[in-house]
Amino acid sequence: MLIPILANVPTPPSTFDGITEAIAVFVLLLVFVMLRQALLHSQVRLYALQSLAVSALAGVLATNEHAGDLFVLAGLSFVLKVIIVPVVVLHLLREAEVDLAGSQRFGVASAVLLGVAVSVFAFLAVGSVHIGGSGAKGLPVPALGAAAATVLVSFVLVMYRADVVSQAIGFFSMENGVSVASLVIAARMQSILEVAFLFDLLVAGVAFALIMRAHHRRSASLSTETLDQLRG
């Protein structure tokens, strides 16, 4: 009698699954903090912390799977996202001598509520397609939901803030969400592709920086409210 009942009890998550899910949720929570943060410097530091969490996730997976290429990926991710991109953006901020984020298109409470709504949608959407299902191959589905939610809340950040730094950070944060998804469901993807993705992020970061700089030179502002000449 006891054995059939025990057979229906869901298997508790392993320590590895627990760590993965905790990091994925931490990454998601940091986007919500970015939504609330009014100081651009703090926003960049939050992005660096979020990237550190993503690099740590890569490290945890590398340890669990004994995969040397994942260690390399974690190292590259750390150098690029935790150091280079934040340093470049902070340098631009020092040049611009601006620290307060641009005007918000709607209130903080509305932005957070919208973030919660899109997060719920992301978890439900991931659950409905059973992407990690069918035995799940040891993949934690909640972590994937958190990654998808990170992507969507980052979209909200881009829409919500009317300044180039916040919008760029929103894009980088979205990329962190994709990285988490990639680590959770495609950890063994060819490392050459992972490196190519990281390199592309670097190049995109340079393009963002150049255009941000050009915008600041012309308008003496980081606000996107002045970018309204082209319509229709």
Next chain:
Amino acid sequence: MSLVLIAIMVVPPVAGATSWWAGPRLRGAATVTSGAATFGLALALVPAVARGRPVSRARTAGGGQVVLYGQHAVTALGNWLRVDSLSLVFLLATAFLYALTAIFAVGYVFAEHGADAIYRRRLFAGMNIFAWAMAMAPLVNNIGLLWVAIEVTTVVSALLVAIEGTDSAVEAAWKYVLLGSLGLGLSLLATVVMYHAGSYSLGQAYDLSFTKLVGAAARFPAGTVRLAYLLAVLGFGTKVGFFPVHTWLPDAHSEAPTPVSALLSGALLATCFYAILRYYQITERAAGVAFARDVLAGFGVATLLLGALYLASQRDLKRMLAYSSVEHMGILAIGMSFASPLAVAGVLLHVLAHAAAKGTAFFGAGSVVRKLRTKDLERIRGGMGLLPWSGPLLVAAMLGLSALPPFGTFRSEFSIVAGGLSGASTGLGQVLSAVLVVLVTLAFLGLSWHITQVMASPGPSGGTTVAKGETSKLMVLAMSLALLGLVILGVHPPAQLDNLFHGAVSELGA
């Protein structure tokens, strides 16, 4: 033939480096040589790829059978580079436009920015790298590397859009890089999800080559593949210009220098559509053709409707051409949604014809803007009289964009509509064919109204004196060659091109 692929991979970056480091004359020469060489190399691949016929078949999720990669394909670098019928069509479109844009750019730059060495260096180097990234997208045999190539096009072209350094150019570049990158973030997620779908039958570690994915697609979980496809259509669709994520397109196309506008419109949009077609190939095998088709139908109708409506209300010549591009991308999506062999062949012909027509039109618009110093349709008058060659060529290009005979766009749109009405298509396809005809007619009216005003009305306005005559013979040459290509595609497309289309139609499962 493998060497041809490697040469295409090498030539444009070498020209880019030369353009950056060399003197002013060598910059133009290197770019024109690279453009012509890339087009020549792409043409050299046609006989090798077009002679193939389907030889293998695979089961679909619905129990049917589709033809697999049985065509001849040219590979290089251990299968990392691979050109089959489908990818060659898109490579030809890019290479053709690259060659003509290079010629146009030499005339344009020396007429417009003759003394600005930094501008010339940035433009030529950027154009070569941009064209290289677009040529690499159909060349790579891997959906991950395809994403990388398209991301490189975004970064380089965003910088090219901002190259003029005006307020509106910076605004357009910012909107483009932000929206384009967000869209590509979604398509990166699509790549990851597709990888996961493949891991159910290909194992945890495998390469993302098309051949492997298409071959095993019938065993992929349908729900996961559907999610990847939706993300890919939305993500790459941002760069194709699908409604509602098209908003960067009119701004970027109108503010970029004319040679870049031509490449953006005639080549880049099609390259991103190619990425969607690769996901389409996998999805129809894993989840059935109906889902893949219906998604494209929805985006296609909304995009075509938007393009047709906005065309009529434009006040800016280049912006009007940008909305024409939106309209044509809608036509491509609807054509694919018909999923009949005739319609799909029409779509592939339309990719080539649109590249030629949009090249001619943007080159003509560049000549008009250069002559009259305005893009404002209200202020442009007497184009036919002032530009004895470019004026009539621009009018012909507009007629081509409106899909009138004898141009290639007429043949391609006729094939698409006929394919939609044919027995191979569904009832929905027949309704969509009717919608397509109505909306294309609406777009034709908008284009005709504007171009009649601009070109046929008498003399320039405002009492300004503008000398009659062309700005540059090279600009006229580029326009003439582009229009010649458009006419050839309409009157008598080469037989080998037909073979290529048949091969590509089979690959797409139509």
